[in-house]
Amino acid sequence: MEMSQSVWNNPAACLSSVDPENPILFFAPKVLQATARRFIDGFPGMVTYAVKANPMDAVIENLSAAGVCGFDVASPVEMRLIKALVPGAVLHYNNPVRSLAEIAVAVSLGVASYSVDSMSELAKLIAAVPPEGVEIAVRFKLSVTGAAYDFGEKFGANAQAAVVLLRHVADAGFMPALSFHPGTQCHAAQAWGSYIRTAAQIADAAGVVIVRVNVGGGFPSHRTVGSAPDLAMIFATIDQVATEAFGDARPVLVCEPGRGLCADAFCVATRVKAVRDGVHVFLNDGVYGTLTEMPQIGVIDRVEVIAASGLVRKGAPLPRVVFGPTCDSLDRLPGQVMLPDDLAEGDFVIFHGMGAYSTVTNTRFNGFGALSVETVLHLTA
Structure with a gap:
């Protein structure tokens, strides 16, 4: 290209x-940077970019210039791309299934956060990743509506399994977190609300204080004639429900939009x-x-x-x-x-x-x- x-x-x-x-x-670079600033200013937490949506050098460079400093990478190729273009960036490896060779690359490149949705994949991480300062987010799924399609058939543990996984993450010495994805092109703010409330219930059932909740991507882009998606309402819902659900133990929030940004x-x-x-x-x-x-x-x-x-x-x-x-x-x-x-x-x-x-x-x-x-x-x- x-x-x-x-x-x-x-x-x-x-x-x-x-x-x-x-x-x-x-x-249009200025449109990309304006969208990035809208997320950074509006989302109540850390904004990362899902590289898979568009890995063009110009996209990565303009997002970095706008203030995005974290990137969701799904493969060693994406990790190396970000390290080359934004050497100081934080890498979140949120593809829940990885080979041992891919994990080794992630460790060598200093990946800060992993997601997991099964005991077999968690065992790989425990065996291969030094736990000091590293986060593992248990990815769970719900039956919610509001997206063009969801990822639940391929990724995510049910809530009961997530409780067990979260305990194992904490016991292994990693920073425990939770993660979800409401589905692509999701217009329903309540989908994020349902997930966040369930995240609080999972943490409580596991008896684990989580450091962070990754609310995923799914933020919609402007696909149809008429008004643009109401991102401000989605951000406000996430903020409100996180406070209601977790109270004084509210964890740090992080999002990983791909489509919504680019x-x-x-x-x-x-x-x-x-x-x-x-x-x-x-x-x-x-x-x-x-x-x-x-x-x-x-x-x-x-x-x-x-x-x-x-x-x-x-x-x-x-x-x-x-x-x-x-x-x-x-x-x-x-x-x-x-x-x-x-x-x-x-x-x-x-x-x-x-x-x-x-x-x-x-x-x-x-x-x-x-x-x-x-x-x-x-x-x-």
Whole structure:
């Protein structure tokens, strides 16, 4: 993925000048830094970044410049990336299943916090990680709603198992903590509230004073037309419930947003390859490229269409079936996308809020997927 050294005022200025054959990802650093400061100023605890969402060097560097000093890493590759770009950063290794070789790398790089959701994985950590000054957070799960999808089928112990795990963490001499994830793109503030109350109950049942609660990621980005997600309400709920649930023993809070931090600092410009018989729209990007998440959590409807001349299309919205460029029939956006009735081949369809899980899942299937990155001052005209 090639990142240009140019800086454009907005995507339209670039698109009308360069006539690109492949999709372009537009990055607005000042939007990313503003979002980071919103989290740092609003969240009642430590803000870390889930590197998996977008590990671009420019993303890491701008988050660090904005004041983010902790990073949630899921692999040795991500650990080494952060150590190279932000040498003094704190590393939290919250992928709950790790090989012994991966644990050894984490120890060598000074990982400060691990998460765990099973006795077998805890045994690995106890055997391989010196406990002094190191935190182990027991990750638990609940049946809550409000997210696009949750992670409970893959990660998290039930509350009863979490009690036993937490006791073992404390007995082994590690700093005991609890961790959860309410599910991706979670708009329901009460989901965090339910988890925090249960965290207090788990700590009480275990007879362990925990040092920290990691409230996970899940903070939503702006995917649909209308008002942006109410992060302030989510922050306030977390703050209020933590005090109510723990009282004077309230632990330090930490969050690990990925999507919530980086998504809205990017948009992707795809190009119309064809409008087949005036009905089906084929783009030069699809679910095997930057649009891979859409079949799982829905189409981003913050879309604008720009003609090759740079003018914004303003035709009446018309529901369209939209396909990607590959020969696979699964390469289709779910449902229908509202696009102007004067849409034409060669137009650019711009999807906003595309900074998370867009570059890292690009497969290059069928030879498509080439992507360049351009920097812009503004994401809209």
